[in-house]
Amino acid sequence: MKTKTYGTKxxxxxxxxxxxxxxxxxxxxxxxxxxxxxDERVLTRQFIFEDYYETLSFVxxxxxxxxxxxxxxxxxxNGKTCNIRxxxxxxxxxxxxxxxxxxxxxxxxxxxxxxxxxxxxTTAATSPFTARTL
Numbered sequence: 605m606k607t608k609t610y611g612t613k614x615x616x617x618x619x620x621x622x623x624x625x626x627x628x629x630x631x632x633x634x635x636x637x638x639x640x641x642x643d644e645r646v647l648t649r650q651f652i653f654e655d656y657y658e659t660l661s662f663v664x665x666x667x668x669x670x671x672x673x674x675x676x677x678x679x680x681x682n683g684k685t686c687n688i689r690x691x692x693x694x695x696x697x698x699x700x701x702x703x704x705x706x707x708x709x710x711x712x713x714x715x716x717x718x719x720x721x722x723x724x725x726t727t728a729a730t731s732p733f734t735a736r737t738l
Contacts (some may be wrong), residue, residue: 619693622695622698622699622700623695623698623699624692624695624696624698625696625697625698625699625702629699630642630697632719633697633699633701633702636702636706637702637706637709638703638709639709640693640705640709642697643653645691645696645697646689646690646691647689647690647691647701647702647705648684648687648688648689648690648696649705649708650685650687651686651687651688651712652684652685652686653684653685653686654684654710655683655684656684658683659681659683659684659685659686660686662686662711662712663679663681663686665711666679666686666688666708666711667679669704669707669708670704671713672705673700673703673707675692675700675701675704677690677691677704678691688705688708688736690705697734713723720727
């Protein structure tokens with residue numbers, strides 16, 4: 605029989621069942637993941653993007669992070685918005701939720717850095733009235 609492990613080998617909780625965090629640990633964790641908040645023992649954040657394609661790209665990247673950490677967040681998206689909710693089944697909030705939130709935030713900082721490097725151009729394929737980023 606195969607045993608279930610939680611998180612990747614880099615995760616602090618890779619071989620044991622995650623433990624519920626105390627209120628003090630949650631407060632400390634929130635200080636390390638800007639933009640996130642706790643609502644009824646669930647770690648949540650809303651992300652806003654310029655268009656559907658950027659939103660969907662981010663959703664796929666966030667899903668890959670969760671997959672690599674053997675975690676299953678609630679991810680909802682619509683157009684330009686993505687909402688992610690992390691919690692650990694049967695315990696509430698665990699260290700794994702904060703690990704995934706930090707890695708998700710890192711995605712966003714990578715996205716912003718890459719976005720600022722892209723040139724603004726107009727082409728015959730775009731509207732003559734708007735500039736688009738590549």
